[in-house]
Amino acid sequence: MSTPHLILPNRTAPLPADIAYLREKYPRETWDAHRNFGDTARFWMQMHDMFRELGGMLKTATHHFREGGMAPEEFHRFFAPRLRYFLGHLEGHHGIEDAQYFPLFRSYDKRLIVGFDLLEEDHEYIHEQLILSAQTGQAFIAALAEEGDARRFAADAYAESADRLLDWLLRHLADEEDLVMPTIIEHTETALFSR
Template sequence: MRSIDTGLDMDGDDLGSRSALPERFADLLARLPRSAWTNTRLAPMAEQWLAVHDWFRGTLGDMIEAGRVRAEGRCDDQAYGAYILPRLRQFIDHLELHHRLETESAFPELVTADPELESARALLDRDHVQLEERLLEIQAAAQAFNSSLLSDESSEAFAMQLIASVAQSERPLLRHLADEEDLVIPHLTLGNKKNISGA
């Protein structure tokens, strides 16, 4: 497996703090801006990529909403656990597989086809490392919560920790998904063309 440079030596790269892609990606973004996607026939692979990302967004949103329901006292810990634990397991398994396929296969293939994407690949790979750290924190919180449900100890504090861990993953994951789409969808649709007419 290819090693990943996790050094964040460029301003604006860190997933935890960036609010948009760094300026050095402006030329890549100009190929097919997101604002032009609705009037462009996207490649089938691009459509599939977006659909997978939409599933992650929707599932994460559902889990965060379930946490709000529990935090507001509209369900108990047993009901919250029955809902969140299997969905969280599926979400994490799917996200880890998705990222592994990207890092080991999809991204290298994109760079082979278009070497200008190398810097983008490096950024997205570093995102994956940071997101994996978040997923490990969520898994630990989920395991602690599940253990508390199976014991005689109070589970409320563990439920609240899991709710917080899931909610804290929203901003970095949504940032990563959006930035990855902005970098990858144009290439999947246009190939090595530099831009699309009218974009």
């Protein structure tokens, strides 16, 4: 287990510099122009941006619906397929990181072990919250056909779990990028992944 202030539910700032030890050498603004920023890095960032964008869209649409700005049928058509896509792909993305990529980083340099163990632990917190969001999301979708309090309570329960999921996810994505991208740039994708 990680130190209490670093676990995802308690983490409110970027990872400390002794864990993200290459972050200062390769600031975020310089990543995508660097010659070692390869296809895997680009795809990784694109996936993260997709999760940020889709998570933000779901949050905005839910808020809009709760404010009365959208009919239930219209909201249902927008919301249900996107929520399924978001949660399913997020689960898949973390599975690939845990099984394939994180072990390669850890085995490349011992100094990376602490950070990638922490990120893997983040996935567990996110997984629990994702399950809760899927359950409350299903209940919310089912309650769209109902009027009044039942629908409002279901919307409240979903919004609460989804907002927490998104907060945690945004923290996790940024911290993961702070470890992954500078490490790729320092060592190259060939050195890290072709072993």
